[in-house]
Amino acid sequence: MTRINVDRTLEGLANVPFDADVLRSLLTDVKATDKKLLSLEHQAKIVRLKRNMYVVSPDISREAYSLHLIANHLCTPSYVSCLTALRYYGLIPERVFTVQSMTIKRSRTIENPVGRFEYFHADSAYYSIGIQRVEEDGVAYLMASPAKALCDLIVTTPYLNLRYMRELEEYLEDDIRLDMDGFKQMDVAVFEACAAVGKKRTMMKNLIKLLKS
Numbered sequence: 001m002t003r004i005n006v007d008r009t010l011e012g013l014a015n016v017p018f019d020a021d022v023l024r025s026l027l028t029d030v031k032a033t034d035k036k037l038l039s040l041e042h043q044a045k046i047v048r049l050k051r052n053m054y055v056v057s058p059d060i061s062r063e064a065y066s067l068h069l070i071a072n073h074l075c076t077p078s079y080v081s082c083l084t085a086l087r088y089y090g091l092i093p094e095r096v097f098t099v100q101s102m103t104i105k106r107s108r109t110i111e112n113p114v115g116r117f118e119y120f121h122a123d124s125a126y127y128s129i130g131i132q133r134v135e136e137d138g139v140a141y142l143m144a145s146p147a148k149a150l151c152d153l154i155v156t157t158p159y160l161n162l163r164y165m166r167e168l169e170e171y172l173e174d175d176i177r178l179d180m181d182g183f184k185q186m187d188v189a190v191f192e193a194c195a196a197v198g199k200k201r202t203m204m205k206n207l208i209k210l211l212k213s
Contacts (some may be wrong), residue, residue: 006036010045011055015063016139017044017055017073017183049074051113065114069141072097074110075119079131079142082120082156083176085149091182102127102144102152120156126198130190146182147190150207154200168206186211 009026023046024033037054040046046054049070058064068080068088082100086092096115098116104127110117130148133140143154154160162168172178188211195204 007045007060010060011062013056014138015055015058015066015069016069017049017053017070020052020054022145023054034068045156047113049114050110055114063137066137066139066141067115067117068136068143069139070114071101071117072141073099074117075103075105075108077127077142078105078119079144081144081149081152085144086146086153086176088143088177089146089149089182091146091149091179093177095180101154102156120152122152122155123197126155126194129193129197130187145187145190147186147188148194150178150183150186151191151194151198151204154203154207155194160203161200162203162206165206165210168203168210172210184211188212 006027020037023037025038027033037046041048041054045057045060047057048054053073055065055070072078072082078101080088080099081102083092083096084098086098087094087096098118099116100120102122103119104122104124105119107121108119130145130151131142133147134143160171162171172183173180188208191204191208191211195201195208198204
């Protein structure tokens with residue numbers, strides 16, 4: 001297979017993460033595909049995300065990385081959440097430089113050439129609440145709803161134990177600078193479901209009271 005055909009094959013993979021077996025199946029005319037993978041990586045045509053997982057460089061795919069899609073692929077199952085999701089929805093003003101996600105697997109952090117990805121463990125009953133499919137720029141990935149993202153942030157923040165309503169309001173308004181108009185639009189059913197099966201139930205119940213006030 002000629003060089004230009006390899007590039008066209010890579011371009012066809014777009015910005016979706018893939019494992020080595022996918023590329024081996026496409027480069028059927030190339031011998032020693034493992035060496036070819038290493039060569040493509042050294043040429044910066046593909047980027048290694050973790051062992052046996054890659055994404056095509058934007059210079060070849062002509063598409064920007066989707067960090068949220070990559071986050072879904074790096075650890076499965078998982079969905080983007082916490083500060084990352086709140087920022088995506090425009091509910092907090094600060095930029096977020098680590099992609100935060102929830103998973104039923106163990107908590108972990110993955111760093112690679114495209115970014116830093118943090119995963120928090122959740123029990124399966126809690127994990128399944130408030131997940132939605134987001135379509136953006138031709139790709140789809142899983143992300144927490146606004147209410148679930150806020151719940152996830154609260155349950156994963158160490159030593160956060162706000163037992164009183166005023167403390168909770170100060171945390172939302174001053175500490176994370178949450179858009180309180182946006183908060184009032186959140187789905188109370190998600191808060192109720194999280195309060196039923198999740199951690200920090202007193203805070204979850206106070207979120208419900210605050211939303212209904």
